[in-house]
Amino acid sequence: MGKLDGKVAVITGGTSGLALAGAKLFVDEGAHVFISGRRQEALDDAVKKIGRNVTGVPGDAADLDDLDRLFDTVRQEKGSIDVLWASAGTGEQRKLGEITEEHFDATFGLNARGTLFTVQKALPLFNDGGSIFMTGSNASLKGYPEWSVYSASKAVQQAYARVWLAELKDRRIRVNVLTPGQVATPKQEELFDEATKRQFESLIPRGEMGRPEEIATVALFLASDDSSYVNGMELTVDGGTAAI
């Protein structure tokens, strides 16, 4: 028996990296998974890689009309949701003094605003007893120079989780934050050269970045009844980086 047998899960930004690893695992554990992303080709590839019990819905998680299309598709195909993993996120280095309105608006527009509307628009479809979690970042727990906008845009999620769990307690819907540290994903390849990656790895107690699969297993924990007494928590998965 799978840990998510018969469950419907929605994962934004599920076509790559750690969320794609989570989508694969959720399907292996018996769920039907809806994944979203902006690039059609990446979406098609991801659907192919997952292979079964998956629906790809193109769209930008910062765009409210696209979010409506995502949840309309879920309603038409499955009728309800048990698990929502709001994982689509964005961030780039920008030193104080060089932060532009565009950088701020794009970062908060997806990480803070888009995440909020993803959850709000999913709610009418949510089954009682469901699980909502968002992808944070341990950047919000540390003082990494040049990452203030990203760090702040992820820090809001802990505040969301606390308030929303109180608002949703009568429906027994849990709200948590999954907070990764450095994980080797395509986004990392795009953002960092080898020297920067080694520099980040020097901050990790085991000296080696996380793998997407190491985030996926924690996502499965938060999605499933294994975490039935875990609510309003920020679950940091960073090999101990933020702890020292």
Ligand SMILES: NC(=O)c1ccc[n+]([C@@H]2O[C@H](COP(=O)([O-])OP(=O)(O)OC[C@H]3O[C@@H](n4cnc5c(N)ncnc54)[C@H](OP(=O)(O)O)[C@@H]3O)[C@@H](O)[C@H]2O)c1
């Ligand atoms: N990798 C790390 O070290 C790390 C550490 C801490 C936190 N995180 C967080 O983990 C999440 C995933 O990161 P990752 O490293 O796995 O990145 P990734 O490999 O680049 O994957 C990101 C996924 O999100 C999608 N996406 C990006 N912007 C989107 C948008 N506006 N609407 C919908 N989908 C969007 C991408 O597809 P499209 O480009 O086609 O839209 C892709 O499927 C992010 O929230 C990131 O901030 C990552």
